[in-house]
Amino acid sequence: MASRRVPLVLLACGSFNPITNQHMRLFELARDHMHSTGQYQVVGGIVSPVSDGYGKQGLVLAKHRIAMARLALQSSNWVTVDDWESQQPDWTETVVTMRYHYGRILKDYDQSEGTHKDCNANPLTSPRLKLKLLCGADFLNTFKIPGLWQDDHVEEVAGRFGLVCVSRGGLQPERAVHESDTLSRHNNNIFLVREWVRNETSATEVRRALRRGLSVKYLIPDSVIEYIHQHNLYTEDSERRNEGTVLRPLTKQAQQPVKSLDD
Template identity: 25%
Template sequence: MARSVAEAQRPPRIAMLGGTFDPVHLGHLRSAVELREALALDCVHMVPAARSPLRDAPQVAPEDRLALLRLGIGDTPGLIADAREFSRRGPSYSADTLAELREAYGPEARLVMALGHDAFMRLAEWREPHRLFELAHVVVIDRPDHEAPRPEALGELLAGREVERVAELMAEPHGRLLRLALPSRMAISATEVRRRLARGDSVRYLLPEAVESHVLAHGLYRETGR
C-alpha cells in the first residue's frame, strides 16, 4: 500500500520485539502484528536472542530458532526476522541491538522496544537500563491478569517517563514509556508448547502450520527416546 504524503514525510516508526522465540508461537506473531497496527509502525524487527542474560539457555540451536521464526513470519507485511544478535559474541544485550537500529534508522526515527509484562518488571536489572531510554521508547504489552507492585528500582527508572497515548509517545524519538493493551491477548506459553512437544502432544493452533510441520519433521523439542 502506498504511503500518503504526510506519512512519507514523518520519521520512520520502528519496533524491536526481542525474545528467545523458543519456539515462536502464534502469540508472539499476533502480538507483533497488533503492535504494528496500534503504533502505526513501518516495521517490527523480531530479534531472537543468542544468549539471554536473565533466562535459561534456549532448548534448540540458534539456527533452528531463526528458521522457525522465518517460517512463522512467512510473507506477513512489516515483520522482519532479524538475526543480528547471532553475529555478536557473548550475551545478547538489548541496548546493543537498539544502538545498531538507531544508527541504521537515524536520530529522528521513532524507535520502540516492545516487551511483555514479566520482562518489564525486571527492566531495572537489565544492563544499562537508562541507556535503553536514551536510544528508544519502551512499550509494555500488558497482560490483563497481571497486576503486581513495581520494584522500587523500576519505579525510579520510570519516573517522569510514562505517557498514556500513542501520539505522546511518537512526539519524540525516544525516552518514554507506554503501556499497551493489545486486542487479542493470546496467552500462549512457549514453556507449555515445549512440554507438549516433548510429550508428543498436539500443538495445533498454538504454532503456525509451517512452524509445527518443521518442528515435527526435525524432531525438535522431542524428549530423547520418544
C-alpha cells in the same frame, strides 16, 4: 497529516523458542496502538532472537530459532527476522542490540528518503526515524531482578529509545512503571498497549506440549510445526540443554557494579 508522523520501527528481542502466534500478534497490536496516537507511522518490525550464549535451559540452537521465525513471518509484509544478535558468540545486552539496529536502519532509511524525496522536500523538517523496544508486560518486571540490568542500560532503553509494552494475562505493567523511578521518569516514552483478546500462549507451554506428543496446532504456524518435527526439536533431551547453567546476563552483569534502579 500522516507525512508528519514520526516513522517508527519496532524491535522485539527474546528467545523465540519457538516463535508463537502470540509473538507475532504483539507486532500487530503495537502497530495499531502507535498509529492510534496520531504521532507515529510504523514503517517496520524486527524479530531478533537471542544467541546461544544466553544459556537458558531448553534453548535450541539459534539456527533453528531463526529458521522457524522466518517461516512464521513469511506472511508478514512488514516484520522481518534479523540474525545479527543470534550470531554473536556471547549474549548481547538488549541496549547494545538496539544501538546496532538503530544505526543500521537509520542509515538505510536516510538513504531511502534521499532517493525518494522530491526537490521541494525539506529534510530539516522531516521527522526523524525512531526505534522502540516491543515487549510483553512480563518484560518490565525483569528490570527489578537484581543483577540482570545495569542502571545506565535501563536509562538508555527507556529514555533514548522507548518501549511499547503489550499487556499479558493478569500482569500490571502500570505498576512496574510506577514502582521504578527510572521508568516513571520516562513514562511519556513508554506506551502500554491493552490486549482485549486474551491469549495466554507461551513458548514454555508449547515446548511442554511438544515433549508430551500433544498437538500445538493453532498455537504456532503449521510451517513451524513441520520444521520442528523434521528436525526433532523440543524433546526431553533438548529441554535438558543448559540445565544448571546460570543465565549469561547474570554472570556478565556481575562483573559490573550493581545498584538498585531506584537508589
